[in-house]
Amino acid sequence: xxxxxxxxxxxxxxxxxxxxxxxxxxxxxxxxxxxxxxxxxxxxxxxxxxxxxxxxxxxxxxxxxxxxxxxxxxxxxxxxxxxxxxxxxxxxxxxxxx
Numbered sequence: 743x744x745x746x747x748x749x750x751x752x753x754x755x756x757x758x759x760x761x762x763x764x765x766x767x768x769x770x771x772x773x774x775x776x777x778x779x780x781x782x783x784x785x786x787x788x789x790x791x792x793x794x795x796x797x798x799x800x801x802x803x804x805x806x807x808x809x810x811x812x813x814x815x816x817x818x819x820x821x822x823x824x825x826x827x828x829x830x831x832x833x834x835x836x837x838x839x840x
Contacts, residue, residue, distance in 0.1 A: 755770070756771070757771070764799070766801070767803050768790070768805075770786065770805070770806045770807065772807070772808050772809065780830065783830035787804060790803055803824075805824050805827050806827060806829060
């Protein structure tokens with residue numbers, strides 16, 4: 743299932759992190775936060791929910807990592823990074839523009 747974001751004017755920069763055979767994270771990284779980041783993260787959250795409902799082989803999740811917080815907190819493992827960078831985990835999807 744391809745990830746598409748109608749708010750995006752430039753391609754998303756992200757990494758896929760395979761934690762195990764059954765767990766993959768989409769890690770979105772940014773040096774500077776754009777105004778549309780909340781919309782992008784809401785769409786990415788929805789994509790993860792959709793792909794997880796469509797199949798059960800692999801659990802997909804996401805994490806948003808901004809450079810300032812990364813440099814400030816310096817997580818020592820990916821699990822610590824995921825546990826600390828939760829800013830957009832509870833954001834709900836916004837209506838798409840017409």
